[in-house]
Amino acid sequence: MAIPQLFIQDLLERTDVVEVVGRYVQLKKAGANFVGLCPFHAEKTPSFSVSQSKQFYHCFGCGKSGNAIGFLMEMTGAGFLEVVQGLAQQYGLEVPDDRRGPAEREQEARAREARARLAALLAQASAAYSKLLRSSRAAIGYLKRRGLSGAIARDFGLGWAPDGWQTLAEVFSDYESPLLVEAGLVIAQEGPPARRYDRFRQRVMFPIRGIRGDVIGFGGRVLDDSKPKYLNSSDGTLFHKGRELYGLFEARRAVRERGYALVTEGYMDVVALAQSGFLNAVATLGTACTPEHVQKLFRFTDQIVFSFDGDAAGRAAAHKALNVALPYAEDTRTLKFLFLPPEHDPDSFVRSQGVAAFQEQVDRAIPLSRFLIDAAAEQCAMDTAEGRSHFAAKARELWQRLPDGALGRQLLGDIATRVQLDVQELERLWGLSGTADRRLAPASVDVRGAAPAPARPTPSVRASSARSYPSDRTAARALQIVLTASESWLALSSTDHQLLCDMPTPYGPLFAWVERQLQESGPQTWPVFRSRLTDQALAEVAEDLVRRIPAEIKPEASELESILRAQRPSYLKKRMNAALAEGNLGLYRVLLADYTAAKK
Known part of the structure; x- marks a missing residue:
């Protein structure tokens, strides 16, 4: 979707940044501006300033600044497109798309209406479950035995689904x-005989909220040890368990204030930790940690602490989280792994050992750098050459998933020391010497001892002359910049976006794919892009282009602008001719104005 820049400007002119910020921050008038406590870092003296005349906010403490759209992206964790659509809806505007036809716009409008209807049903169900909890002695007794207060149950909107089939x-x-079926509240069996009944029965209900606070699904827990202990809403229009985190909406402010997100494995862990003062806890929804989980959390904080049970299942979950998190481990971010004693989960540990003891466990969490080494060394006899060789093979698969930076280079030295080689020898062994991009394509690996997957050919083996796609130096260089410095895309106009997306295959389709990724998830590093690029043909092109970037050449937004400046006139002229051929004089006049400006 390409949103015209003029629409963004019009939307910002209609939006009052003071009103938007005031929904989240208590502001006071101070001269020409408004001030308040910064929502992005903990402070006692206000250093957060909002200018109504400039429609701009700035924190003199942490340096965060921007307009109303940027504030909502930072505050809610939503993507650019989602924020723009939300603001447009508030002002009764329809977000235009340079490339959408009437049928597509109508289809999107119907989809928005359907989502709104589903959200209303889920909100109604949540209110009903909360009311039913107040009359259930069994459910209230269970929550009290787990140490939960009425206040915390209210804050998280806990409820109760009785035993009836059609409550x-x-x-x-x-x-x-x-x-009701689409919302995941009711199950319909066609039969024979046909049956229709509530999905959740005799369970404590945990509403799952999206980043805007709307209920998008539920988790239900039984009062005893019957199976399944936890039951989630089914994946559907609003809810995807691999993307959502329980408690993130409630925890978002505490995550910013405490400086880290604490990721647990269960709903009860989140609520119990919040009861004990750890308001920054969230939980995966009965599934392993996914790239979407990590990416979503890094919108709110630069530090994540994963908490796992100390048993075998907890260690296995930690290995999976490590694999997922590695591409996001940039030098400005911190990832840690916390392992509790095997007999405890966070809920039971806090209740039996106390808040201070749990905080000590958090403070002693293992940094990613050490856990990577430990995970690779598992089941390897490090006192033998064979064991060290096995360790090196496993460590390589993990190390290759890291983005380029100081962390990866330090770890290379640590791995070399463990293998009893110097760094240069290890680089030659891994085929890294003389290559600009030291990261091979990310691949899934079982770090508990399974044989690693075959490595992709190194640049020295896979010659660039073997490329089968057409050569276009201008398009190739522009794509190299966008893939390795994706924030440069955000500075471009919608016309430039369309220019790049209209380039011939494979460049245009890759630019279009990048645009979708940025609108859904914001700027990303190259390793993250690579891990999400599932089209094999496009992936090979992107890998080849990034691999051929000389080490001494850094991506610059100014270089991308120079490329586009040279391309705009001919591109706009081509579109003008097409508009004339179609008899679209209105579009022709708009393009003519752009063409005249581009020629100056």
Whole structure:
């Protein structure tokens, strides 16, 4: 989707940054500006200033600054497109797309209406479950035994689903509505005989909220040890368990204030930790940690602490989280791994050992650099040459997933020391000598002892002359810049976006893919792009282009602007001719104005 820059400007002119910021920060008038406590870092004296005349905010403490759109992206963790659409909806505007036809716009409008209807049903169900909790002695007794107060149950919107098969028939006037099935509240079996019944029965209910605070799904827990202990909403229009984190909406402010997010494995862990003062805890939803989880958390903080049970299952989950997190381990970020004693989870540990003891465990969490070494060394006899060789093979698979930077280079030295080689010898062994991009394509690896997957050919083996795609030096260089410095894309106009996306295959499709990624998730590093690029043909092109970047050449937004400045006139002229051929004089006049400006 390419949003015209004029629309963004119009939207910002309609938006009052003071009103937007004031929804989250208590502001006071101070001269020409408004001031308040910064929502992005902990402070006692206000250093956060909002200018109504300039429609701009700036924190003199942490340096965060921007307009209303940037503030909402920072505060809510939403992507650019989602924030723009939300603001546009508030002002009764439809977000235009230079490349959408009437049918596509109508389809998107219907999709938005469907999402709104589903959200309303889930909100109604959440209110009903909360009301039912107040009359359930068994559920209240269970929560009290777990040490939870009424206040914390209210803050998280906890509820109760009774044992009846059709309790929700008393909540919704049309129990036969297919929307209840789509919302994950009701299960419909075609039969014979046909049956329709509530998905959640005799469970404590945990509403799962999206980044805007809307209920998007539920998790339900039984009161005893019957199976399944936890039951989630099914994946659907609003809810995808591999993307969402329980408690993130409630924890977002505490995550910023405490400086880190604490990732646990269960709903009860989050609520119990919040009860004990750890308001920055979140949980995965019965699934292993995913790239979407890590990426979402890094929108709110630069430090993540993963908390795992100390048993075999917890160690296995930690290995998976390590694999997922490595491409995001940039030098300005911190990832740590906390292992509790095997008999405890965070909930039981806090209740039995106390808050101070749990805080000590957090403070002693293992940094990613050490856990990577420890994980690779598992089941390797490090006192033998064979064991060290096995360790080197496993460590290589993990190390290659790191983005280029100081952390990766230091770890290379640590790995070399463990293998009893010098760094240069290890680089030659791994085929790294003389290459600009030291990272091979990310690959999944079982760090617990399985044989590593075959490595992709190194640049010295895979000659660039073997490329089968057409050579275009201008398009290739522009793509190299965008893939390795994706923030440069955000500074471009919608016309420039379309220019790049209209380039011939494979360049245009790759630019279009990058645009979708940035609108969904914001700027990303090359290793993250590579891990998400599933089209094999495009992936090979992107790998080849990044691999051929000389080590001494750094991506610069100014260079991308120079490339586009040279391309704009001919591109706009081509579009003008097409507009004339179609008889679209309105579009022709707009393009003519752009063309005249581009020729200056």
